[in-house]
Every structure is written in C-alpha cells, then in structure tokens.
Amino acid sequence: MKLRPIAAIALRQFYLMRGSPTRVLPMIAWVAVDIVLWGFISRYLNTVTSSGINFIASLLGAVLFWDFFTRVMQGVTMAFFEDVWSRNFINVFATPLLISEYLTGLVLTSVATSLVGLVVMLLLATWLFGLPFFALGLLLLPFLLVLFLFGIGLGVLASALVLRLGPASEWLVWPIPALLSPFVGVFYPLATLPPWMRAIGHALPPSYVFENMRSVVAGHGYSGSGLLIAIALALLDILLAAWLFTVIHRYAVRSGLLARYSAESVS
C-alpha cells in the first residue's frame, strides 16, 4: 500500500467538509441532541427510581458508546457515498489505487469524523450531566476499540452492499444501527432477551461492551475473556467485510456494473 493514494481519499473528505458546513453540522448536531435528550431522561430516572442504579453512568454512557459506534460506521459509508453521489467511481477506480488503499482511506476519514463526534459527546455529557466517563479507566480503551472495529467492519459491509445493489440501496444502510441495537443490549442486559435474540447478540461484538460496562458501573468488575472475544469477533467482521467488498468490486468490473454505475443503470 502507498501513502499518497490513501491520503487522497482522506484529503478529499477534508476538502468537502472544509467547504461545506452542512457536512460538518450533522457530525455534531445529532450526537449533541442525543446526549442532551438522554441526559435529561437519565437525570429524571435517577429522581423517580430507588433502584440504586446510576442512570447517568449506565444509560447515558450506553448512548454515548452507541452513538460513537454509529458515527464510526457512518464515517466510512458517508465517505463512500460521496463517490456514489458525484458518480466518481470511474475516475477513482481507473487509477492505480488498490482496494486496500481505498478502504484504508475510508477508515482514516472515519477516525477523524468519529473523534469529532466523540469529543462533542464527552464534553456535553460530562459538563452538563456529570457523566463519570473516565471512571471506567483503562477499560475505555478496549470498549472504544471494539466499537470502532465493529463500526469499520459494518461500514465497509454497507458500502459493499451499495456497490452491489446500487445508489438507491443507501436507504438500507441508514437504519442498520437501529436494527442491531435491540440485539446488542444497549439499554438492558442480554438476559432480558429471548434465547434466539440472545444468540444473535452473542455474535455481535458491541454486546460484550455493554454487558461489561453495566457490570463495571454496578461495581461487579469486567470479563476479560468477553472483551477478547469481542475484539476477535470485530476483527473477523472487518476481514469478512473487506473480503466481500473485494469480491463485489471484482464482480462489478466483470459485469460492467462499475463502468456504468449510476442511479439509472442499477436498481
């Protein structure tokens, strides 16, 4: 892999964001709205329940983690969609650019955009609602790492689907985090779920983050093996997603889909 082509993909997104406040605002606005909304809900729940659970830590913390994962995934897909929207595939894929370089460029973009979202969420959650985020200590690193890796994997997978199914299928991509959230137990323990949903939950890396986070907040410690499983699953997801993207790209070259990729040529 060469550095310049990777930098090109990331630089293009930087140019777009620098010249367009409408691209920057959603990176901040949606997560800010989420934190404020759930911050007040958590504060209210703390006043009306006597369960002893700190909802600011468990509920607002979960929202922050989930929004971070969503931003990572959308960081990849949004960068990919820019090429879809500007019908830029021929220009990009007729260069010496390797698929691995293209995907790495998308990941770099996502790192930058998701970090912006994370910083905004942390500022709001700690200043406005006193979220004890850093009380999780070094556990923050594996938690964020798992969510980051899974977000990257899912983002690449979603991009592969849009490459195969066409621009209109981007509408299948936006609800993916919402579809996954019931299975990974963002707001409740996996034990709450029926067995078939729990089984799916155990195959999804974020489940281990939220289970461990609740356990640590409740003072019960964490499962190191659970986090290792989560990291392994997330890495496997990335490998599978990158493989699928490569296979679909090859199909698109073989079938002529890439050369004629537009809203009109694919359903």
Place this chain on the structure above:
Amino acid sequence: MRAGEIVGLLGPNGAGKTSTINMVLGVLQPSAGSICIEGTDLARHRSQALAHTNFAAVYAALPGNLTVHQNLRFFSLLYNVAGGARRIEQLLTEFDLQPLRNTRSGVLSSGEQTRLALAKALLNEPRLLLLDEPTASLDPSAANLIRSRIRAMASRSGCGILWTSHNMYEVEQTCDRVLFLSRGRILLEGDPKTLPHAHGAVTLEELFIRLAREPLAAGSQPASTATAAGR
C-alpha cells in the same frame, strides 16, 4: 499502440468504443484476450499498468464539489505523482486554469471542464492516454487549440493516445491511424488521410457513414470487411 502515435477509435453508437476504453482502464473485464500497458499485463498487475495510463471522457466529469486545484491535488495523490504541487502549477498554467483554480468544478463551463479533465489526464505524464470525445463540447476555436496541444504533447512526450470522436474532420487532422469498430470488432484500419480513397470514398465521413450502415447483424460480412480481415 506505438509511442507518440495517435489512434482514432471510430464507430457508430454502440460499436464498443467506450467499452474498449473502459477495458483498458481496468473498470471492465474483457471476455477474452489480454491488455498490456508498457509491457505490464493489466489483469495481473493492475496498479502498475494503470500508473502509466490516464484518461478524459465527457461522461466522467470530475467531482463538481471540489475546486479545480483540489481536484488536481486529489488525483495527483491517487496517481502517486511525486512533486505533485509543481506538476499541478504547470498544468494550471498550460491549460489556462490559473484564474479558475479556486472555482468549484461543477460550475465551470463545458470548455473549462474539458480543460480541467485534460489537465487531470496529464498529471502522471501517462505513456498511454485515452480520450473519449475530448472536444465534444468545445467550440471550433477551443477544440482546435486543444487538438494542437494534444498533438504537441504526444510528439514531445512520446505518449500514445487512443482517441474517440464523431468529428471526422478532427480525426483526419489529428490521428496517425484509425480503427473502425462495429459490434466490438475492428472492421477497418489505416491512415485516415488515405483510407477513404483506398475504399472508394471521397471523405472519411463518407466512409464512416457507409460502414455504419452496412448490415452487420447475424454474421453477415460487409464488402469492406474483407479488406480489413486480410490485414
């Protein structure tokens, strides 16, 4: 394709000109045969082969939400051009794009967009340049200027150019050799200045029209194909 040679790829709509260009660009896989660029097999070493190639096409506009300079910077990095900043300045000057360097590409006129596409196509000093109707949206004066620049560039750098156009005057003036395509096959090949007379036509346009109207369906062979097949 020989070094410094400009080859015109001619044929009616649907003949396979753009498909041929897409195959050479590696965005469409050939059903048979192989493509070698500077001795490198495109199918096996795509990245190395495409490092020597570039293109400009009317249907592949550069991202309109980037400025002229940003587009050239983006593509210079994609083509891994060393000393990209200097090369960009050269091309901005050569194609009269300096006053437009901070203008978004999407608001440029057709002629300006064509100049930008050509500047982008020369970023990596390609050994093989593919131009799909590069002057289609230009007025005669601008088209003439672009043709002169491309001819000069080809003879100066030794870059081979594959050029598609429906303007037979342009082809006759610019190309060293032409290939007549129909249904993905080469019907005829030769010097555009001598080819019409050799096949009983007065002009290249007359020859084009005759070839384009010959019945090619269902394996029927046109009279002129016999000559091409014997080459």
